[in-house]
Amino acid sequence: MIDLRNITKVYNPKKHNEFTALDDVTLKISDGEFCAVIGKSGSGKSTLLHIIALLDKFSFGDYFLNGKDVAKTPEGAAAKYRAKNIGFVKQDFALIEDYTALDNVMLPLYPIKAKDKKKKALAALKKMGIERLSEKETRKLSGGEKQRVAIARAIVNEPSIILADEPTGSLDSKTAAEIMNVFKQLNAEGKTVVIVTHDQGIAKQCNRIIEISDGKIISA
Amino acid sequence: MNSLKLFLTSFRKDFFSYILVALEIAALILTENYIFSILKEREILNVPFTPLLNDNSVYFYDMNKLYAVGSREELSQNVSGEYKVYDIKSCSVNSVVVISVSDEIYDKLSLPLKFGNYAKAVASERISKGENNIQFSDGQTLTLNVSGTLTEMTYLPSMESFSTDMTTSDFYINSANTQDVIITNRSSINGYEKYFINSTGFIIEFNENAEENISRLRNSRAIVIDSDLIIKNSEKALNYDRERFLPIIITVTLIVLVGTICISVITFKENELKNGIMWLCGYSRAGIIGMHITNISLISLFSVIISAVAFLILKLSENEFVKGLNLSLGNLILTAITVLLLIGISTVIPAIKSKNTSPVEYLRRAK
Numbered sequence: 001m002i003d004l005r006n007i008t009k010v011y012n013p014k015k016h017n018e019f020t021a022l023d024d025v026t027l028k029i030s031d032g033e034f035c036a037v038i039g040k041s042g043s044g045k046s047t048l049l050h051i052i053a054l055l056d057k058f059s060f061g062d063y064f065l066n067g068k069d070v071a072k073t074p075e076g077a078a079a080k081y082r083a084k085n086i087g088f089v090k091q092d093f094a095l096i097e098d099y100t101a102l103d104n105v106m107l108p109l110y111p112i113k114a115k116d117k118k119k120k121a122l123a124a125l126k127k128m129g130i131e132r133l134s135e136k137e138t139r140k141l142s143g144g145e146k147q148r149v150a151i152a153r154a155i156v157n158e159p160s161i162i163l164a165d166e167p168t169g170s171l172d173s174k175t176a177a178e179i180m181n182v183f184k185q186l187n188a189e190g191k192t193v194v195i196v197t198h199d200q201g202i203a204k205q206c207n208r209i210i211e212i213s214d215g216k217i218i219s220a
Numbered sequence: 221m222n223s224l225k226l227f228l229t230s231f232r233k234d235f236f237s238y239i240l241v242a243l244e245i246a247a248l249i250l251t252e253n254y255i256f257s258i259l260k261e262r263e264i265l266n267v268p269f270t271p272l273l274n275d276n277s278v279y280f281y282d283m284n285k286l287y288a289v290g291s292r293e294e295l296s297q298n299v300s301g302e303y304k305v306y307d308i309k310s311c312s313v314n315s316v317v318v319i320s321v322s323d324e325i326y327d328k329l330s331l332p333l334k335f336g337n338y339a340k341a342v343a344s345e346r347i348s349k350g351e352n353n354i355q356f357s358d359g360q361t362l363t364l365n366v367s368g369t370l371t372e373m374t375y376l377p378s379m380e381s382f383s384t385d386m387t388t389s390d391f392y393i394n395s396a397n398t399q400d401v402i403i404t405n406r407s408s409i410n411g412y413e414k415y416f417i418n419s420t421g422f423i424i425e426f427n428e429n430a431e432e433n434i435s436r437l438r439n440s441r442a443i444v445i446d447s448d449l450i451i452k453n454s455e456k457a458l459n460y461d462r463e464r465f466l467p468i469i470i471t472v473t474l475i476v477l478v479g480t481i482c483i484s485v486i487t488f489k490e491n492e493l494k495n496g497i498m499w500l501c502g503y504s505r506a507g508i509i510g511m512h513i514t515n516i517s518l519i520s521l522f523s524v525i526i527s528a529v530a531f532l533i534l535k536l537s538e539n540e541f542v543k544g545l546n547l548s549l550g551n552l553i554l555t556a557i558t559v560l561l562l563i564g565i566s567t568v569i570p571a572i573k574s575k576n577t578s579p580v581e582y583l584r585r586a587k
Contacts (some may be wrong), residue, residue: 009280053500056580076504081500111502153501 002029002052007061009047021047023215032185036203037196039212045196046165053088053163054078083111087154091166093146097139105153124152145177162186164195180205241483248476249555269297481565520559
């Protein structure tokens with residue numbers, strides 16, 4: 001379960017450009033939910049997702065992830081926890097273009113010193129239906145293929161939580177629909193999926209819509 | 221991805237950049253070792269004369285007494301109180317081949333020996349640098365520690381040819397490279413004082429008992445040298461080298477150092493997106509810095525290998541520019557320190573920068 005309590009995130013505190021991205025956000029997402037976080041640009045939805053993913057720290061509040069208080073977790077431990085339990089997908093894919101699809105998918109396996117890295121990575125690519133592209137350089141893949149590689153990387157450690165920040169933002173509608181089906185499939189397997197989007201059409205495909213505006217939860 | 225695989229992948233992609241950095245570091249190591257070697261070389265050259273340079277006492281050795289006692293150590297014991305005797309330690313440095321001379325000529329040259337009987341001559345064949353053991357038919361062994369042609373500080377004239385018919389006077393007149401200071405026996409310069417004076421060969425030094433000592437010295441087969449002259453010649457030689465080479469070498473060193481650091485920082489900056497992605501995939505900030513250190517370390521290792529190979533090639537080529545380079549433990553330590561310093565500086569700057577920047581920012585900036 002994702003349990004955020006009174007989370008506030010302030011950028012550049014006590015400086016002239018101080019900015020409150022999240023303001024006293026309390027949110028619970030249960031295991032197996034398929035949620036969309038929707039809001040305008042600059043509303044704080046990506047910041048919320050980064051905090052959930054332990055990619056970024058918050059200024060105030062508490063965060064319990066699967067019952068564990070992760071607020072005070074040291075950076076190294078948080079990174080390992082993230083590698084094991086959370087898969088993250090970004091709009092721009094966040095792939096290393098010089099690497100092959102296989103190399104990219106194998107990245108999260110190294111921090112946790114997983115065994116049979118290549119085997120697991122190929123299995124993840126196969127699940128995404130792109131095993132044939134494993135030795136291809138990422139720069140040579142289409143947008144849809146890249147996003148599939150990104151999702152394969154996100155699930156290679158079999159995390160229980162998948163977070164996606166505008167995963168269809170760079171894709172055409174047909175490819176976007178395909179990617180959404182992938183997320184639905186992952187949710188059907190029991191994974192908690194949280195998608196950040198500004199697209200109402202994408203949001204409606206999720207079971208729960210969390211609306212955020214100016215750093216505050218409007219509806220959950 | 222582990223550090224080595226990351227390095228190999230990046231190396232394949234940015235091959236020329238990596239080679240450039242490696243060559244720059246190699247150039248830095250080579251120039252640095254050259255500076256160090258030049259200074260060391262001069263230090264080595266001065267070693268034989270260190271006792272002399274520190275004291276204004278008269279130096280001499282008496283051939284007659286050597287005949288009698290057979291060794292420098294015994295001589296020292298017998299004449300203590302009357303004269304001060306200094307041991308000259310000659311050092312083996314990178315030198316040209318030394319020509320040996322016949323008994324008669326050698327007797328006049330008074331080449332300092334480490335061991336053996338001074339009265340015995342050297343063999344007639346060529347002697348190479350370093351220690352040379354010469355066995356004589358009567359069973360005696362002579363050990364020469366030949367310093368060869370060093371620079372102005374040497375006391376062995378080098379010649380290209382000689383014959384046993386040559387007299388001492390012929391020897392010195394024919395010598396192509398008579399040095400500024402010659403330590404030799406008195407008899408060898410009889411009649412040729414003018415030659416040596418013109419060559420700034422030697423100046424008799426006066427001490428408290430000047431008159432008495434001079435007459436004694438004139439009766440012996442010894443000569444005195446002016447320690448001030450040695451110091452001046454030594455400084456002159458050192459300054460000459462410094463003036464000639466060091467400004468260029470220091471400039472090159474600074475350029476290479478700055479260039480290497482800049483490349484490292486730029487590379488780290490270009491890798492910001494990659495670092496952000498690593499963060500996304502569960503790598504800690506320390507782990508990312510660790511990979512950067514590995515990257516720089518492997519490049520540096522590659523550079524050390526290049527510079528070592530280049531160094532050896534230069535040494536074997538006997539190139540004038542590098543003659544006298546001395547690959548000692550000091551050089552190796554200096555090289556190691558340089559490489560570690562490069563790694564440190566190349567890592568610290570990006571590490572400090574990344575400490576204040578969330579890796580999430582790298583991902584945002586890359587959009």
